[in-house]
Amino acid sequence: MVTISDQPPEPIDRRRLIISTVSSLLIFVLCLFVPAGTLEWFRGWLFCFLMVAASVVVMLYLGRVNPDVIAGRVNRHERPRRWDLLLGLLGFLPTMLAILIVAALDDGRYHWFPVRWWVCVLGYALVTTGMVGLTWAVSVNKFFDQSVRIQTDRGHKVIDIGPYAIIRHPGYAFGFLLFVGIPVALGSLWALIPAILLCPLLVMRTVWEDQTLQAELPGYKEYTQRVKYRLIPGVW
Numbered sequence: 001m002v003t004i005s006d007q008p009p010e011p012i013d014r015r016r017l018i019i020s021t022v023s024s025l026l027i028f029v030l031c032l033f034v035p036a037g038t039l040e041w042f043r044g045w046l047f048c049f050l051m052v053a054a055s056v057v058v059m060l061y062l063g064r065v066n067p068d069v070i071a072g073r074v075n076r077h078e079r080p081r082r083w084d085l086l087l088g089l090l091g092f093l094p095t096m097l098a099i100l101i102v103a104a105l106d107d108g109r110y111h112w113f114p115v116r117w118w119v120c121v122l123g124y125a126l127v128t129t130g131m132v133g134l135t136w137a138v139s140v141n142k143f144f145d146q147s148v149r150i151q152t153d154r155g156h157k158v159i160d161i162g163p164y165a166i167i168r169h170p171g172y173a174f175g176f177l178l179f180v181g182i183p184v185a186l187g188s189l190w191a192l193i194p195a196i197l198l199c200p201l202l203v204m205r206t207v208w209e210d211q212t213l214q215a216e217l218p219g220y221k222e223y224t225q226r227v228k229y230r231l232i233p234g235v236w
Contacts, residue, residue, distance in 0.1 A: 017074045025052070031100040036108025043120065043187045044108055050124070058135050068142040072154065080147035083208060088147075091201045095194050099179065103188035113189050126181025133174030137163050144171065148209045150216045158219045160226065166233055168210065168224065172202050173231045206230055 028051075032044045062070055079085070106112045138144045140162035143151050150156050163170035179198050183191030210230060213220040230236055 017070070020074060027097075028100070031097055032104045032108070035101045035104035038108065041104070041108040044104065047182075047186055054128075054131055058131065061135065062139060065139050066142055068154075069138055069144050072142065072145055072151065080149065081212075084148045084205075087201065087205055087208075092198070092205075095198045095201065096179070098194035099183055099191050099198070100186075102194060103183050103186040103191035106190045107187035115184075115187050115189060120185050120187050123181045123184025123186070126177045127185050128181075130174045130176070130178025130181055133163070134171055134178065137170040137174065140164070148205075148212055150212075156217060158217065158223045160223055165227065167229050167231055168227050169206050169230050172206050175202060176231075203231070 029048060032048065033039055033041065036044055059070070080088070107114075141159045141164065143154065143156050143159065145151070163173075167173055176199060179195050179202075180192065183189070183195050207230075210224075214224065
């Protein structure tokens with residue numbers, strides 16, 4: 001078993017964890033089945049079941065190898081930077097919800113562009129690759145967080161092992177695969193439109209986060225000299 005730190009794990013605010021998990025699952029289900037207009041949407045239920053099962057496995061795994069990352073993401077901390085908050089509320093959130101809503105309208109209700117099951121299998125392959133890669137990145141980085149912040153209260157330092165020895169932002173790189181795979185797994189090619197629109201937002205956040213880390217995190221500039229590529233090895 002991989003261990004991230006010899007220090008005792010940071011306590012997790014279980015109340016916030018439960019509220020966050022339940023509310024996220026509720027929003028997820030509503031965004032799929034309200035636009036679909038029916039509960040008899042097999043691809044929607046299959047996707048929900050597989051995603052919930054995969055999320056449980058990932059949480060149990062992270063709870064063993066890197067419990068601090070769960071605490072860091074769940075517990076209260078300082079407000080995110082203004083640009084990060086605006087990008088999340090006005091960019092990421094509506095675009096991610098649009099992927100689910102458009103997929104539900106397409107495959108669940110109107111059947112604008114029906115696809116065969118083998119296409120969905122390709123989507124699940126992308127989703128699986130994205131989730132496995134993302135879990136790898138999170139498992140070796142106790143400072144992995146949904147907001148851009150320098151975690152001085154937690155002894156923030158540069159992580160240069162695992163996928164971070166290859167590219168500087170593996171979470172975003174595998175996120176591309178995950179978000180592109182979701183609409184295909186749901187059987188909707190139309191939902192690829194908001195998924196593709198999400199990609200430049202990920203690139204924008206990668207650039208801004210990298211600039212922030214170079215300016216504020218000790219040792220990060222030296223790290224960029226060792227690991228030169230942000231998202232794609234040999235390209236950028």
